Amino acid sequence: MALQQLPAPIRERLLIEIYQQANDMDWEFLSLTEKTNQYRRWIEDPKVGGVLLAYGPEKDARVWIKDVPMKEYARAQEGIGNYARYAVKRFQGxxxxxxxxxxxxxxxxxxxxxxxxxxxxxxxxxxxxxxxxxxxxxxxxxxxxxxxxxxxxxxxxxxxxxxxxxxxxxxxxxxxxxxxxxxxxxxxxxxxxxMVPNPDYLRATGGSDGPSQPSLID
The missing domain is CATH 3.40.1350 (Trna Endonuclease; Chain: A, domain 1)
Structure with missing residues (x-):
């Protein structure tokens, strides 16, 4: 069974939480093994996996983390794409x-x-x-x-x-x-x-940008 559509407020909270953690651990400098281990920890994290597992099985929750927020993380740090506002820090552009x-x-x-x-x-x-x-x-x-x-x-x-x-x-x-x-x-x-503080980040955490786009995993 595929992961169900996430309500926009839930999805936004997940994106903010995952990107905050990725920033704290310098995600781009982790080895492949360290990244694999972190995906497991996210599934075990009540604030991430604990939320996603209410909408689908573990394997689909893991795919969502990998293919939705983290697939866009490098672009977000460049200030490119719809996920740029969730990056805590980014490059100057x-x-x-x-x-x-x-x-x-x-x-x-x-x-x-x-x-x-x-x-x-x-x-x-x-x-x-x-x-x-x-x-x-x-x-x-x-x-x-x-x-x-x-x-x-x-x-x-x-x-x-x-x-x-x-x-x-x-x-x-x-x-x-x-x-x-x-x-x-x-x-x-x-x-x-x-890296500099993301000038758009506060708008994301403040929730003033309107609803996020829904996400589906087929």
Whole structure:
């Protein structure tokens, strides 16, 4: 039996609780084993699994946690998507990426942010540049995206490798990434980012944003 539709207030409380815990434990730095163990702890947590199990079996509760809030967690930290308001902290946004990639004089094109990989367009006068960004582990996807974009653009695309506290890129990896970017006709930049308090988070906890979208697991 699939997990029943969650009432909007219940769903919102679950999202707030899970994202708060994920923030407290630095979810993105956990190993696969640690993440697997945390999914089990969430099922055992009265504030998470104790609520979900009232609407369906354990296996579907686990799938909901993995495929609904946590599948969107990285995007939420980028300020992208419907779940961004539940992230306790997030990065400063694509404007920071544009400054790192292009310098002053360029601005993010409105409504140009996309994903897979994260990307946007920067504009300066009549010029438009494609910029994609992500962690070093996603470099293959970033290169492929920049290569495809560069074929149809008169401006060089840009790749931004992002790091945060606790992450580094080795000199050997750095050198190879630069060579690959050069071969693909893309500029390569590195940006160390800090998480900042999410300016939208209080509206989520205050419940003033209206009803959340319902969620179903088939």
């Amino acid at each position: 694509p404007e920071e990426i544009v400054r790192a990639a292009c310098g002053s004089g360029w601005a993010m094109k409105p409504d140009s942010v996309g994903e897979k990989p994260n990307h946007c367009y920067a504009i300066a006068g009549d010029s438009t540049r494609y910029i994609c960004w992500g962690r070093a582990g996603n470099f293959r996807d970033l290169v492929w995206a920049a290569l495809n974009e560069g074929i149809d653009s008169t401006e060089r695309p840009a790749i931004v490798i992002t790091t945060r506290n606790g992450e580094t890129v080795s000199s050997a990896e750095h050198t190879r990434q630069e060579r690959l970017a050069l071969r693909c006709g893309a500029d390569l930049r590195y940006l160390h980012r800090e």
